[in-house]
Amino acid sequence: MPMPTEERVSRLVAGLVAGRGFDLEGVEVSTAAGQTRVRVIVDSDRSADLDSIAELSAQVSACLDDADDEFEAARYLLEVTTPGIDRPLTAPRHWRRARGRKAEITLKPGVEPPEPGLPTRFTARIGVLDDDRIALVLSGKPGPRLASVDLADIARAVVEVEFSPPNARELELAGGVAAGRPPAGVDAAEPTGTAVAASDSTEGTME
Incomplete structure:
Protein backbone atom coordinates (compact mmCIF):
# COMPACT_ATOMS: atom_id res chain seq x y z
CA MET A 1 0.00 0.00 0.00
CA ILE A 85 22.88 18.49 18.37
CA ASP A 86 25.09 17.68 15.36
CA ARG A 87 22.66 18.67 12.61
CA PRO A 88 23.90 20.94 9.77
CA LEU A 89 23.26 24.68 10.08
CA THR A 90 21.35 25.70 6.96
CA ALA A 91 19.22 28.69 8.02
CA PRO A 92 19.85 31.88 10.02
CA ARG A 93 17.67 30.59 12.88
CA HIS A 94 19.95 27.54 13.20
CA TRP A 95 22.95 29.81 13.72
CA ARG A 96 21.08 31.95 16.23
CA ARG A 97 20.06 28.92 18.27
CA ALA A 98 23.54 27.39 18.10
CA ARG A 99 25.26 30.40 19.70
CA GLY A 100 27.93 29.24 22.12
CA ARG A 101 28.37 25.89 20.36
CA LYS A 102 31.45 24.73 18.51
CA ALA A 103 31.03 23.94 14.82
CA GLU A 104 33.07 22.63 11.92
CA ILE A 105 32.80 25.19 9.13
CA THR A 106 33.66 24.74 5.46
CA LEU A 107 33.89 27.82 3.26
CA LYS A 108 32.82 27.91 -0.36
CA PRO A 109 35.57 27.62 -3.02
CA GLY A 110 37.33 30.91 -3.58
CA VAL A 111 36.27 32.45 -0.26
CA GLU A 112 39.09 33.89 1.82
CA PRO A 113 39.23 32.57 5.43
CA PRO A 114 38.45 35.15 8.12
CA GLU A 115 42.07 35.09 9.33
CA PRO A 116 45.35 34.73 7.40
CA GLY A 117 46.72 31.19 7.54
CA LEU A 118 43.37 29.67 8.47
CA PRO A 119 42.28 26.79 6.20
CA THR A 120 38.95 26.89 4.37
CA ARG A 121 37.72 24.15 6.71
CA PHE A 122 38.10 25.00 10.37
CA THR A 123 36.48 24.73 13.80
CA ALA A 124 35.17 27.75 15.69
CA ARG A 125 32.70 28.60 18.42
CA ILE A 126 29.55 30.28 17.13
CA GLY A 127 28.96 33.86 18.24
CA VAL A 128 26.26 36.44 17.63
CA LEU A 129 24.41 36.58 14.30
CA ASP A 130 24.25 40.13 12.90
CA ASP A 131 21.94 40.20 9.89
CA ASP A 132 23.61 37.69 7.51
CA ARG A 133 27.06 37.76 9.13
CA ILE A 134 28.03 35.36 11.89
CA ALA A 135 30.64 36.08 14.56
CA LEU A 136 33.04 33.19 15.19
CA VAL A 137 35.41 32.62 18.08
CA LEU A 138 38.71 31.13 16.93
CA SER A 139 40.98 29.27 19.36
CA GLY A 140 44.67 28.42 19.51
CA LYS A 141 47.56 30.87 19.47
CA PRO A 142 47.43 33.75 20.32
CA GLY A 143 44.32 32.76 22.30
CA PRO A 144 40.56 33.06 21.73
CA ARG A 145 39.65 35.91 19.37
CA LEU A 146 36.69 37.02 17.29
CA ALA A 147 36.30 36.84 13.52
CA SER A 148 33.25 36.94 11.28
CA VAL A 149 31.98 35.38 8.04
CA ASP A 150 29.04 36.03 5.75
CA LEU A 151 26.56 33.13 5.87
CA ALA A 152 26.51 33.19 2.07
CA ASP A 153 30.24 32.29 2.06
CA ILE A 154 29.73 29.09 4.08
CA ALA A 155 29.31 25.85 2.15
CA ARG A 156 28.61 23.65 5.17
CA ALA A 157 28.58 23.93 8.93
CA VAL A 158 27.87 21.21 11.49
CA VAL A 159 27.66 21.65 15.26
CA GLU A 160 30.09 19.45 17.17
CA VAL A 161 29.18 17.51 20.29
CA GLU A 162 31.44 18.57 23.18
CA PHE A 163 32.32 16.19 25.98
CA SER A 164 33.93 18.76 28.29
CA PRO A 165 33.04 22.30 29.42
CA PRO A 166 34.02 24.98 26.90
CA ASN A 167 36.81 27.49 27.42
CA ALA A 168 35.31 30.28 29.55
CA ARG A 169 36.87 33.06 27.46
CA GLU A 170 35.61 31.49 24.22
CA LEU A 171 32.10 31.30 25.63
CA GLU A 172 32.29 34.90 26.84
CA LEU A 173 33.34 36.14 23.40
CA ALA A 174 30.55 34.12 21.81
CA GLY A 175 27.99 35.85 24.00
CA GLY A 176 27.11 32.71 25.93
CA VAL A 177 24.80 29.90 24.92
CA ALA A 178 21.53 30.98 23.29
CA ALA A 179 18.66 31.38 25.74
CA GLY A 180 16.61 28.24 26.25
CA ARG A 181 19.27 25.92 24.84
CA PRO A 182 21.16 23.26 26.84
CA PRO A 183 24.60 24.21 28.17
CA ALA A 184 27.67 23.49 26.07
CA GLY A 185 29.94 20.75 27.30
CA VAL A 186 29.06 17.47 29.00
CA ASP A 187 25.33 18.22 29.10
CA ALA A 188 25.32 18.77 25.36
CA ALA A 189 26.56 15.25 24.68
CA GLU A 190 23.10 13.75 24.33
CA PRO A 191 22.01 11.15 21.78
Missing part, protein backbone atom coordinates in the same frame (compact mmCIF):
# COMPACT_ATOMS: atom_id res chain seq x y z
CA PRO A 2 1.32 3.50 -0.80
CA MET A 3 3.02 5.55 1.88
CA PRO A 4 1.97 9.13 2.60
CA THR A 5 4.49 11.44 0.94
CA GLU A 6 6.81 13.71 2.91
CA GLU A 7 5.56 16.70 0.94
CA ARG A 8 1.91 15.91 1.74
CA VAL A 9 2.58 15.41 5.46
CA SER A 10 4.57 18.66 5.52
CA ARG A 11 1.67 20.58 4.01
CA LEU A 12 -0.78 19.07 6.46
CA VAL A 13 1.18 19.79 9.66
CA ALA A 14 3.09 23.00 8.80
CA GLY A 15 0.36 25.37 9.97
CA LEU A 16 -0.27 23.42 13.16
CA VAL A 17 3.43 23.29 14.03
CA ALA A 18 3.90 27.03 13.39
CA GLY A 19 0.79 27.84 15.42
CA ARG A 20 2.31 26.07 18.43
CA GLY A 21 5.48 28.19 18.22
CA PHE A 22 7.69 25.61 16.49
CA ASP A 23 9.55 25.58 13.17
CA LEU A 24 9.03 22.54 10.95
CA GLU A 25 12.59 21.40 10.20
CA GLY A 26 11.64 18.39 8.12
CA VAL A 27 9.46 15.34 7.59
CA GLU A 28 10.81 11.83 6.95
CA VAL A 29 8.66 8.90 5.81
CA SER A 30 10.13 5.40 5.72
CA THR A 31 8.98 1.79 5.72
CA ALA A 32 10.65 -1.23 7.32
CA ALA A 33 9.23 -4.69 7.99
CA GLY A 34 5.86 -3.57 6.71
CA GLN A 35 5.67 -0.65 9.17
CA THR A 36 5.47 2.95 7.89
CA ARG A 37 7.13 5.52 10.15
CA VAL A 38 6.32 9.22 9.86
CA ARG A 39 8.97 11.38 11.57
CA VAL A 40 8.19 15.07 12.08
CA ILE A 41 11.23 17.17 13.10
CA VAL A 42 10.60 20.47 14.89
CA ASP A 43 12.56 23.12 16.75
CA SER A 44 11.97 26.46 18.50
CA ASP A 45 13.77 29.30 20.23
CA ARG A 46 12.51 28.14 23.58
CA SER A 47 13.48 24.87 25.21
CA ALA A 48 11.51 22.02 23.61
CA ASP A 49 10.95 19.74 26.61
CA LEU A 50 9.38 16.30 26.48
CA ASP A 51 6.00 17.57 27.70
CA SER A 52 5.70 20.15 24.93
CA ILE A 53 6.84 17.63 22.31
CA ALA A 54 4.35 15.04 23.61
CA GLU A 55 1.53 17.60 23.42
CA LEU A 56 2.51 18.59 19.88
CA SER A 57 2.73 14.92 18.91
CA ALA A 58 -0.87 14.32 20.00
CA GLN A 59 -2.00 17.34 17.99
CA VAL A 60 -0.09 16.24 14.89
CA SER A 61 -1.58 12.76 15.23
CA ALA A 62 -5.10 14.22 15.37
CA CYS A 63 -4.34 16.39 12.35
CA LEU A 64 -3.25 13.40 10.30
CA ASP A 65 -6.25 11.36 11.47
CA ASP A 66 -8.56 14.15 10.28
CA ALA A 67 -7.02 13.82 6.81
CA ASP A 68 -7.98 10.14 6.47
CA ASP A 69 -9.89 10.63 3.23
CA GLU A 70 -6.85 12.23 1.55
CA PHE A 71 -4.56 9.18 1.74
CA GLU A 72 -4.59 5.67 0.45
CA ALA A 73 -4.88 3.18 3.32
CA ALA A 74 -1.60 3.16 5.22
CA ARG A 75 -0.76 2.09 8.74
CA TYR A 76 1.81 4.32 10.35
CA LEU A 77 3.83 5.06 13.46
CA LEU A 78 4.17 8.77 14.22
CA GLU A 79 7.28 10.22 15.85
CA VAL A 80 7.72 13.91 16.70
CA THR A 81 11.28 14.89 17.58
CA THR A 82 13.74 17.76 17.82
CA PRO A 83 16.92 17.83 15.67
CA GLY A 84 20.10 16.30 16.99
CA THR A 192 20.42 12.55 18.64
CA GLY A 193 16.68 13.10 18.95
CA THR A 194 16.29 12.59 22.69
CA ALA A 195 13.17 14.77 22.89
CA VAL A 196 10.86 12.28 21.19
CA ALA A 197 7.22 11.43 21.70
CA ALA A 198 5.20 8.85 19.78
CA SER A 199 1.56 9.44 18.98
CA ASP A 200 -1.02 8.34 21.53
CA SER A 201 -1.99 5.41 19.34
CA THR A 202 1.21 3.86 18.05
CA GLU A 203 -0.56 2.76 14.88
CA GLY A 204 -2.95 4.93 12.92
CA THR A 205 -4.56 4.85 9.49
CA MET A 206 -4.17 7.54 6.86
CA GLU A 207 -6.39 7.18 3.82
Whole structure:
Protein backbone atom coordinates (compact mmCIF):
# COMPACT_ATOMS: atom_id res chain seq x y z
CA MET A 1 0.00 0.00 0.00
CA PRO A 2 1.32 3.50 -0.80
CA MET A 3 3.02 5.55 1.88
CA PRO A 4 1.97 9.13 2.60
CA THR A 5 4.49 11.44 0.94
CA GLU A 6 6.81 13.71 2.91
CA GLU A 7 5.56 16.70 0.94
CA ARG A 8 1.91 15.91 1.74
CA VAL A 9 2.58 15.41 5.46
CA SER A 10 4.57 18.66 5.52
CA ARG A 11 1.67 20.58 4.01
CA LEU A 12 -0.78 19.07 6.46
CA VAL A 13 1.18 19.79 9.66
CA ALA A 14 3.09 23.00 8.80
CA GLY A 15 0.36 25.37 9.97
CA LEU A 16 -0.27 23.42 13.16
CA VAL A 17 3.43 23.29 14.03
CA ALA A 18 3.90 27.03 13.39
CA GLY A 19 0.79 27.84 15.42
CA ARG A 20 2.31 26.07 18.43
CA GLY A 21 5.48 28.19 18.22
CA PHE A 22 7.69 25.61 16.49
CA ASP A 23 9.55 25.58 13.17
CA LEU A 24 9.03 22.54 10.95
CA GLU A 25 12.59 21.40 10.20
CA GLY A 26 11.64 18.39 8.12
CA VAL A 27 9.46 15.34 7.59
CA GLU A 28 10.81 11.83 6.95
CA VAL A 29 8.66 8.90 5.81
CA SER A 30 10.13 5.40 5.72
CA THR A 31 8.98 1.79 5.72
CA ALA A 32 10.65 -1.23 7.32
CA ALA A 33 9.23 -4.69 7.99
CA GLY A 34 5.86 -3.57 6.71
CA GLN A 35 5.67 -0.65 9.17
CA THR A 36 5.47 2.95 7.89
CA ARG A 37 7.13 5.52 10.15
CA VAL A 38 6.32 9.22 9.86
CA ARG A 39 8.97 11.38 11.57
CA VAL A 40 8.19 15.07 12.08
CA ILE A 41 11.23 17.17 13.10
CA VAL A 42 10.60 20.47 14.89
CA ASP A 43 12.56 23.12 16.75
CA SER A 44 11.97 26.46 18.50
CA ASP A 45 13.77 29.30 20.23
CA ARG A 46 12.51 28.14 23.58
CA SER A 47 13.48 24.87 25.21
CA ALA A 48 11.51 22.02 23.61
CA ASP A 49 10.95 19.74 26.61
CA LEU A 50 9.38 16.30 26.48
CA ASP A 51 6.00 17.57 27.70
CA SER A 52 5.70 20.15 24.93
CA ILE A 53 6.84 17.63 22.31
CA ALA A 54 4.35 15.04 23.61
CA GLU A 55 1.53 17.60 23.42
CA LEU A 56 2.51 18.59 19.88
CA SER A 57 2.73 14.92 18.91
CA ALA A 58 -0.87 14.32 20.00
CA GLN A 59 -2.00 17.34 17.99
CA VAL A 60 -0.09 16.24 14.89
CA SER A 61 -1.58 12.76 15.23
CA ALA A 62 -5.10 14.22 15.37
CA CYS A 63 -4.34 16.39 12.35
CA LEU A 64 -3.25 13.40 10.30
CA ASP A 65 -6.25 11.36 11.47
CA ASP A 66 -8.56 14.15 10.28
CA ALA A 67 -7.02 13.82 6.81
CA ASP A 68 -7.98 10.14 6.47
CA ASP A 69 -9.89 10.63 3.23
CA GLU A 70 -6.85 12.23 1.55
CA PHE A 71 -4.56 9.18 1.74
CA GLU A 72 -4.59 5.67 0.45
CA ALA A 73 -4.88 3.18 3.32
CA ALA A 74 -1.60 3.16 5.22
CA ARG A 75 -0.76 2.09 8.74
CA TYR A 76 1.81 4.32 10.35
CA LEU A 77 3.83 5.06 13.46
CA LEU A 78 4.17 8.77 14.22
CA GLU A 79 7.28 10.22 15.85
CA VAL A 80 7.72 13.91 16.70
CA THR A 81 11.28 14.89 17.58
CA THR A 82 13.74 17.76 17.82
CA PRO A 83 16.92 17.83 15.67
CA GLY A 84 20.10 16.30 16.99
CA ILE A 85 22.88 18.49 18.37
CA ASP A 86 25.09 17.68 15.36
CA ARG A 87 22.66 18.67 12.61
CA PRO A 88 23.90 20.94 9.77
CA LEU A 89 23.26 24.68 10.08
CA THR A 90 21.35 25.70 6.96
CA ALA A 91 19.22 28.69 8.02
CA PRO A 92 19.85 31.88 10.02
CA ARG A 93 17.67 30.59 12.88
CA HIS A 94 19.95 27.54 13.20
CA TRP A 95 22.95 29.81 13.72
CA ARG A 96 21.08 31.95 16.23
CA ARG A 97 20.06 28.92 18.27
CA ALA A 98 23.54 27.39 18.10
CA ARG A 99 25.26 30.40 19.70
CA GLY A 100 27.93 29.24 22.12
CA ARG A 101 28.37 25.89 20.36
CA LYS A 102 31.45 24.73 18.51
CA ALA A 103 31.03 23.94 14.82
CA GLU A 104 33.07 22.63 11.92
CA ILE A 105 32.80 25.19 9.13
CA THR A 106 33.66 24.74 5.46
CA LEU A 107 33.89 27.82 3.26
CA LYS A 108 32.82 27.91 -0.36
CA PRO A 109 35.57 27.62 -3.02
CA GLY A 110 37.33 30.91 -3.58
CA VAL A 111 36.27 32.45 -0.26
CA GLU A 112 39.09 33.89 1.82
CA PRO A 113 39.23 32.57 5.43
CA PRO A 114 38.45 35.15 8.12
CA GLU A 115 42.07 35.09 9.33
CA PRO A 116 45.35 34.73 7.40
CA GLY A 117 46.72 31.19 7.54
CA LEU A 118 43.37 29.67 8.47
CA PRO A 119 42.28 26.79 6.20
CA THR A 120 38.95 26.89 4.37
CA ARG A 121 37.72 24.15 6.71
CA PHE A 122 38.10 25.00 10.37
CA THR A 123 36.48 24.73 13.80
CA ALA A 124 35.17 27.75 15.69
CA ARG A 125 32.70 28.60 18.42
CA ILE A 126 29.55 30.28 17.13
CA GLY A 127 28.96 33.86 18.24
CA VAL A 128 26.26 36.44 17.63
CA LEU A 129 24.41 36.58 14.30
CA ASP A 130 24.25 40.13 12.90
CA ASP A 131 21.94 40.20 9.89
CA ASP A 132 23.61 37.69 7.51
CA ARG A 133 27.06 37.76 9.13
CA ILE A 134 28.03 35.36 11.89
CA ALA A 135 30.64 36.08 14.56
CA LEU A 136 33.04 33.19 15.19
CA VAL A 137 35.41 32.62 18.08
CA LEU A 138 38.71 31.13 16.93
CA SER A 139 40.98 29.27 19.36
CA GLY A 140 44.67 28.42 19.51
CA LYS A 141 47.56 30.87 19.47
CA PRO A 142 47.43 33.75 20.32
CA GLY A 143 44.32 32.76 22.30
CA PRO A 144 40.56 33.06 21.73
CA ARG A 145 39.65 35.91 19.37
CA LEU A 146 36.69 37.02 17.29
CA ALA A 147 36.30 36.84 13.52
CA SER A 148 33.25 36.94 11.28
CA VAL A 149 31.98 35.38 8.04
CA ASP A 150 29.04 36.03 5.75
CA LEU A 151 26.56 33.13 5.87
CA ALA A 152 26.51 33.19 2.07
CA ASP A 153 30.24 32.29 2.06
CA ILE A 154 29.73 29.09 4.08
CA ALA A 155 29.31 25.85 2.15
CA ARG A 156 28.61 23.65 5.17
CA ALA A 157 28.58 23.93 8.93
CA VAL A 158 27.87 21.21 11.49
CA VAL A 159 27.66 21.65 15.26
CA GLU A 160 30.09 19.45 17.17
CA VAL A 161 29.18 17.51 20.29
CA GLU A 162 31.44 18.57 23.18
CA PHE A 163 32.32 16.19 25.98
CA SER A 164 33.93 18.76 28.29
CA PRO A 165 33.04 22.30 29.42
CA PRO A 166 34.02 24.98 26.90
CA ASN A 167 36.81 27.49 27.42
CA ALA A 168 35.31 30.28 29.55
CA ARG A 169 36.87 33.06 27.46
CA GLU A 170 35.61 31.49 24.22
CA LEU A 171 32.10 31.30 25.63
CA GLU A 172 32.29 34.90 26.84
CA LEU A 173 33.34 36.14 23.40
CA ALA A 174 30.55 34.12 21.81
CA GLY A 175 27.99 35.85 24.00
CA GLY A 176 27.11 32.71 25.93
CA VAL A 177 24.80 29.90 24.92
CA ALA A 178 21.53 30.98 23.29
CA ALA A 179 18.66 31.38 25.74
CA GLY A 180 16.61 28.24 26.25
CA ARG A 181 19.27 25.92 24.84
CA PRO A 182 21.16 23.26 26.84
CA PRO A 183 24.60 24.21 28.17
CA ALA A 184 27.67 23.49 26.07
CA GLY A 185 29.94 20.75 27.30
CA VAL A 186 29.06 17.47 29.00
CA ASP A 187 25.33 18.22 29.10
CA ALA A 188 25.32 18.77 25.36
CA ALA A 189 26.56 15.25 24.68
CA GLU A 190 23.10 13.75 24.33
CA PRO A 191 22.01 11.15 21.78
CA THR A 192 20.42 12.55 18.64
CA GLY A 193 16.68 13.10 18.95
CA THR A 194 16.29 12.59 22.69
CA ALA A 195 13.17 14.77 22.89
CA VAL A 196 10.86 12.28 21.19
CA ALA A 197 7.22 11.43 21.70
CA ALA A 198 5.20 8.85 19.78
CA SER A 199 1.56 9.44 18.98
CA ASP A 200 -1.02 8.34 21.53
CA SER A 201 -1.99 5.41 19.34
CA THR A 202 1.21 3.86 18.05
CA GLU A 203 -0.56 2.76 14.88
CA GLY A 204 -2.95 4.93 12.92
CA THR A 205 -4.56 4.85 9.49
CA MET A 206 -4.17 7.54 6.86
CA GLU A 207 -6.39 7.18 3.82
